[in-house]
Structure formats: structure tokens, C-alpha cells
Amino acid sequence: MTKRPSKSITAAFGLANTVPLRPDEQRATEGKESPLPAPIGQRSMLTPGVIQASQKSISDLRQERDRLKALVEQGGTGQDLDPDLIDPSPFRDRLPDDDGQEFQAFKEEFVSEGQKLPILVRVDPENPERYQTAFGHRRTRAAREAGIRVRAVVAELSDRDLAIAQGVENDGRRQRLSWIERARFAADMEAKGLKARDIRAALSVDDPELTRFRAVIGALSMEVVEKIGRAPKAGRPKWVSLGKLVADSPEAGRVVDETLAVAKVSSLSSDERLDSLIKALRLPGTSRRTDHDLDDGKGNRIGTAVFGQGTIKLSLAPKCHDFSEFLKDEMPDLIERYFSQRRAE
Template identity: 50%
Template sequence: MSKAPGKKSILASFAAYTAPVGAAPEKEPAVREPAAPLARVGAGVVGATQRSIAELRAERDELKALVEAGTGRELDPAVIDSSPFPDRLPDDDQTSFEAFKALIASEGQIVPILVRPSPDVADRYQVIYGHRRLRAARELGLNVKATVAQFDDRELAIAQGIENAARQDLSWIEKALFAARMDAAGVKARDIRSALSIDDPELARYRAVCRAVPEDIIQSIGRAPKAGRTRWASFAKAFAGETALDRVRETLAAAKVHDSDRRFVLALAAATDKPKAEPHDVALRNSTGKTLGRAQFARREIKLTIDAKEAVAFSDFLQSELPSLVERYYAEKEA
């Protein structure tokens, strides 16, 4: 499905709407509202949810109206909680965030975050998007500019997904976790697909991976932005038994690497590696019980330990017998 040049997609239109008129966005790309149209995102939503353009426009307009009806204010970050559907894993590199925080410190916050009143606790809020701006304000000891709007869980999930689609910087596993958390909260599949701009097969893949891979392992690995759908699916298939799970946990616990892509590679190798066979010891005895020594058989190694009194004589015997043993081995193998 194509779109005429210059026209904004539905999702891009809503994302652009959330900034105040005339306000310049922060210079950090992770929080900047998109200036360019995102045709692929809008087309993907239409195909994924099999709904008409009119339905999507109606949904966008509903969310826009909710934001427009909201009130702008400054809030203490201490009264703002995370979204009920976390969609971020820790960043490997804090350099970009520190630069962003320095920009907020020097120039102030321009674009407000979006929050809703907490449905559970009076006088508290939940952030819908703007997590980085909220974190920067919290660390700087500043109040945060916020638009407060009344969103239910479904509207929150879709609005959060739209904002992420506009930035397109969630890794595959972060999207899968976002979908899993919406699933757990009872958000309908059509709304999850809309929030993430995905189709049914992709949602099924998200679910399969998050069912197979425990969340503590995903958290230990992190964002892994280079590990896409295919590699995560392979990783999930490796969790057929407890041994793979134990190997991965041990590997991640021992890993001293800060890069999440590298942690994923280590975890994948641990999950797909076949466990080594335990060494098997055999006593070398004759029919009368006289012991010559011991033989230890491992996967790629045979170790003989011979009694000191017999070592020299048995060594000579073995050397003379080995050629015929090799011949017998291949003759029986090829028979």
C-alpha cells in the first residue's frame, strides 16, 4: 500500500501532534518528534490490523482529543511512576543519555512528557511516554513538564506504541516484551498489533519467544539490538529442557561483558551447545581380578593410568598391539 509523497502516515500525524504548537523538539533523536513522514509504519498498521483508513483515523483522533483535553503542568518526578507496560531494557552505553541530560540542564525541557493519573494511587501519575525526559529531570533534581490526560490501559498502550513507532528504536526483544506485558494485562490482540504496527504472525512469534525464554534471562541479556527475530527464535527453540536453561543462566552470571549483543551471543552459544559427556572410568582387570590400572573415557579423549610396576611392560605391549587394533577397528566399522 503506497502513499502520496508529502502526506504523513496516521501514526506520524499523532506522534507529531503531541508536541506543543511552535515548540522545537529537544536535540536528542530519541525524544524528538518526527519531521519526516513514516509511510511504512502507517501502511504496516493497516495491513496488520486489517482495518480501514477511516477506522485508524478515528482511533488517532480519539487519542488526539484525549491529549488535547489534558492539562499542562510541572510535576515532581517523585510522584510519577513507570508505565504499566514497560517497553525498555537498560541501555548498554550511557554516553548518549548523559549528553541528553546535559542538554536538558543547559537549555531546559521543551517537549512535555505525557502522563495519566494513576488508576490505583491518589495524587500519583504514570508516564505514557517521555521516560528519558522524566529520568533526566529526576537525576537533575528538576520538575518535569507534563501533559496530564485521562487514558485507559488500551489507550495508554496504543499511544505508547505510536510514540515508539515514530522513533523506531525499540529492539526486537523489547517489542516482544512490550507485547507480552500487554497480553498479561488483558489488552486485546488487535490493540497490541495496532500499538506495535505488526501483523498476526509477528505477534505469534513475540508470544512464542516470551513463553520459551524466562524474563530474567531476557533482562540479563538486555536490548541486544543486533539480535533480530530469527536469532531470538533460534534461542527460544533451544530451551527444550532444564539443562539449556541452567547453562544459559550460568553463562550470563559469569559473563563480564557490558555489550548486550555480546551477551546474547554467549547465551545463544550456551543454549545450543550440547552438554559434554561425563568422563567414564573403567578398571582394567583380568578374569582373576588382577588390576592393571584404570581407563578414563571422555568425549574426545582416552586416558590410561597404569600401575607403576606394570607401566613399562604394558607400554611396550600396547605399542606392538596398536597397529592390529586399528586394523580391527576399521574392519568392524566398515563391515
């Protein structure tokens, strides 16, 4: 009976242990067992490494990725798949490039020089006849458009393993994820139930950065992010600035829609679209938010009132939560006084 591979990211990289070691590595590993991989079943699953993914550091995983690449460059294993059977990762990260010429050049090189590295996929948990990509989206797309098969390593990966493999691979690419792509990736992982520690591992970020990702994605809809694009030159400050401007302005939704709807904006690069939005939201009159601390008349703070253009938001201390009921009862009289005052003016 064939042994099933463990559901570990290490399984995806276990074959990398067959790459010849450097002399210093050989001395460090003398006398230690180094299990060789073996294809398993029709899908050529890979054997697991000795250490489970949950015990491995991101540095370890990067080294395993590099070993996998080195092995394949030396003629490593894999199997040819129909790219039409391969779907994207369930965790979205990359947004479309501003210029399709770069991908066209990549595709031409892919076809003319052949596939140098395999993609990493898993069997779709919902459909055993299809696959999902951990990394290699561009290679899969190039093969699909060229009408050729794509060489792939198939491994059993949990959602966590797939996300970490995807994050590690992205971190090692020449064209890394832009800041907003990383925020989008984090939001997708969180929406699908991954724990914060796994999201941090996949993206190599700390808690403050994860909090900033949440704040910006929370202020902007995913639709707006996709309309702006990946903005490769824009780092955290611009996106955080945009998030705050949107959160602080009651008119933000209208301004964003109107700015992005202008025909000439679509011809701009994603970085220029981002700059256009920030500029539009900073125009005088766009944001009229004022914050007021509330106290009980004796100097004791009981909450905050945020007044915007057409909006009011109250945040009250726990001991004053019943004030909302009081305000609701008083609202008819307040509205009557308001209109009486306006009629008298």
C-alpha cells in the same frame, strides 16, 4: 459544570489541532469545524478530538503525535509536575542501555537547553496523587536526577489508550525498541488483559509476529531477558533461534544460568551476551531431543513422543487419551524391567 474529557487517546493529542495547517491541508479542511482545546480543571486535561481512538488508524495517531510535537515546539501548553510523583508506565518496554554515557549526554542537554517536548501522563488509577507515564520516561528521569520539574500533558487514558500512545511514540523515536523489547512490551500488555488487536495496534505488527513474540517470551523467563538486555543489533532471527534452542534442550535452564553467571559475561554488551548464550546452547550434547511419531501398528498416527535428556513428553490424539492411564498402570512393571536389565548388564 466542567465537561470531563472522554477516555480516549485522541484526548491526549486533541490540542494538536491548533497547529497551523499547510496550504493543502487548509483547502482540504475549509468549512469543517476544528474545535480548539481548553484546559479543564486543576490537572489541565485536554479536550477530546472529534473521532474516537477506536475509529482512528495508527497513521492518524502518528500524525496527531507529530502535531502535538509541532505545537509544543511553538510554545504549546502543559503543566510542570514534580518528577517524584511520576511512575513508569505499567507496560514495560525499554530495557537498560549497555552504555550509560548516552543517557548522561541526554540529561546534560536536557538541563542546559531546557525541555523541548512535554511528557504524556495519566493520573494513576490506583492513586490519584500520582501519575503514570505514557511516554517521556527519559525526560522524567533526567528531571528527577537534576532536581527540576518536568513539563507534562495530563490526559485521561485507559490502559489501551496508554499502551497505544506508548507504542506510537516509541515507533517514532530515533532509538526504536529492539525486537526483544517489543516482545516484552507485548507480553506485558497481554498479561494485563489487552486484546490482541490492541497489542497489534500499539506495536504495528501482524498476527505471525505476535505469535513469535509469545513463543520467545514463553521459552525465556523475563528474568533471563533482563539479564541479556535489549540487544539493539539483534533482530528476530537470533531471538527466535534462542527461544527454540531453550525449548528444545532439557539442559537449557542450567546452560543459561551457568553462561550468564560467568563474571566476564557481565562486561559484555547485550548483543554479545545473546551471542554467547546461542553459542553455549549449540555445543554438542547440550540438546539431545529426538521426536518420534507414534502409530497404532497399522500406519495410523496416534501422537508424538519427544525424548530429551531426562525428559519424555507424549502428545496423543483425542481417541487415544486413555493411553496415559494405561501407561500409568504399566509404569511399575516398566521400571522393574528397566532396573532388571541394568543389573543384568
